[in-house]
Amino acid sequence: MQMYDLICKKKTNKELSKEEIYWLVNGFTAGDISDAQMTAFLMAVYFNSMSARETFDLTMAMEHSGDVLDLSCIDKVTVDKHSTGGVGDKTTLVIVPIVASCGVKAPKMSGRGLGHTGGTIDKLESIPGFNTSLSFEEFTDVVKSVGCAVVGQTGHLTPADKKIYALRDVTATVDSIPLIASSIMSKKLATGNSCILLDVKCGSGAFMKDEKSARALADAMVEIGKSAGRKCSAMITDMTKPLGRAVGNSLEVIEAAEVLKGNEKGEFYDLCIKLAANMLSLAEKGTPEECEALAKDAITSGRAFSKFKEMISSQGGNPEAVEDYKLFKQPKNILKVCADKTGVITCKDCEEIGLVSLSLGAGRSVKDAPIDHSAGIYLNKLCGESVEKGEVIATLYSSIDCNMQKISERFSSAYQISDNKLV
Numbered sequence: 001m002q003m004y005d006l007i008c009k010k011k012t013n014k015e016l017s018k019e020e021i022y023w024l025v026n027g028f029t030a031g032d033i034s035d036a037q038m039t040a041f042l043m044a045v046y047f048n049s050m051s052a053r054e055t056f057d058l059t060m061a062m063e064h065s066g067d068v069l070d071l072s073c074i075d076k077v078t079v080d081k082h083s084t085g086g087v088g089d090k091t092t093l094v095i096v097p098i099v100a101s102c103g104v105k106a107p108k109m110s111g112r113g114l115g116h117t118g119g120t121i122d123k124l125e126s127i128p129g130f131n132t133s134l135s136f137e138e139f140t141d142v143v144k145s146v147g148c149a150v151v152g153q154t155g156h157l158t159p160a161d162k163k164i165y166a167l168r169d170v171t172a173t174v175d176s177i178p179l180i181a182s183s184i185m186s187k188k189l190a191t192g193n194s195c196i197l198l199d200v201k202c203g204s205g206a207f208m209k210d211e212k213s214a215r216a217l218a219d220a221m222v223e224i225g226k227s228a229g230r231k232c233s234a235m236i237t238d239m240t241k242p243l244g245r246a247v248g249n250s251l252e253v254i255e256a257a258e259v260l261k262g263n264e265k266g267e268f269y270d271l272c273i274k275l276a277a278n279m280l281s282l283a284e285k286g287t288p289e290e291c292e293a294l295a296k297d298a299i300t301s302g303r304a305f306s307k308f309k310e311m312i313s314s315q316g317g318n319p320e321a322v323e324d325y326k327l328f329k330q331p332k333n334i335l336k337v338c339a340d341k342t343g344v345i346t347c348k349d350c351e352e353i354g355l356v357s358l359s360l361g362a363g364r365s366v367k368d369a370p371i372d373h374s375a376g377i378y379l380n381k382l383c384g385e386s387v388e389k390g391e392v393i394a395t396l397y398s399s400i401d402c403n404m405q406k407i408s409e410r411f412s413s414a415y416q417i418s419d420n421k422l423v
């Protein structure tokens with residue numbers, strides 16, 4: 001087989017066979033195919049797409065390029081949730097304890113922040129002592145005893161995706177539905193859960209900016225999951241504005257704790273209930289209505305919050321931090337952003353709000369850079385709410401050396417006040 005021929009085939013919009021797809025994935029992972037040839041192939045996929053069968057074969061080839069975890073030692077049924085990423089998306093911190101407290105095992109591997117979006121692992125590491133680097137045995141032991149655990153990737157999973165993703169990142173080939181679907185699903189399948197719920201974010205703060213492309217991505221991923229023998233479903237959820245009030249690591253953990261304690265209601269709480277109910281439904285815990293009632297009861301009874309503390313403690317963290325928030329690292333600088341006129345809050349650019357949080361120190365501009373767990377934004381006023389001139393709209397937090405005043409101006413051009421009530 002020659003890579004040149006496979007590039008020509010995709011360039012002229014022909015379908016590749018399963019053997020050809022495995023050959024190119026394995027060859028590239030082993031270093032036998034150059035970045036130049038792989039880039040040409042990826043660009044041909046970008047323009048000519050892939051059939052559902054090709055996308056499935058690409059996913060399976062990437063899944064099997066490294067370790068594939070076997071979670072059957074935990075339970076026959078284990079549930080996972082994947083979000084395509086957004087601003088202030090801390091749902092994992094709420095739904096994993098809900099699901100576990102309803103008797104469904106939830107072993108979860110999560111990522112770090114990527115671009116303007118935050119990562120669950122960074123958020124959890126803001127809890128003093130919390131260890132996200134458990135070995136596979138430690139991970140499965142915690143899930144067996146507590147019901148849930150959240151860790152960074154353990155083992156040598158999907159090396160093909162790592163290499164291909166890094167190349168896509170620098171060759172403008174990230175935003176291709178078959179490439180995104182196969183990249184996400186290869187990792188989800190390799191982590192071994194039997195049920196997978198996909199939360200496909202849609203809007204200015206997400207990778208998928210419009211409903212049509214979010215639907216196409218959701219359908220492609222669900223088809224892959226089902227073809228691989230997993231129970232799989234998808235929800236398309238709003239990312240035209242930040243999710244909840246907090247953006248930034250410890251701020252988001254605190255907001256999640258408030259939801260788990262039953263102190264915070266609103267859109268973020270509603271989304272957590274819907275996601276948790278869908279996960280319980282995939283695990284066959286009842287009808288959709290029964291699963292929603294179970295999820296709500298997990299919060300009102302206090303079971304989900306106790307489970308969260310149990311998970312923190314089992315992963316080496318101090319569970320008292322989610323009772324006494326002063327135990328989190330405290331920010332050195334605090335700046336309140338006030339309304340310069342009376343009106344209604346609108347979110348003009350959700351991605352920009354994620355980038356503002358990053359510039360306060362909550363994320364990384366280069367891989368593996370340290371982050372400031374105390375940094376971020378608290379939205380005192382949410383989109384659609386009315387404000388009077390002089391009222392506090394948001395509070396910015398940071399412990400790094402940055403120009404807070406300049407950052408607040410950037411924030412104000414993304415999170416605006418409109419004169420009319422139409423938002």
Ligand code: URA
Binds near residue numbers: 174180181184
């Ligand atoms: N996240 C992934 O893991 N892969 C993609 O291609 C895009 C987002």
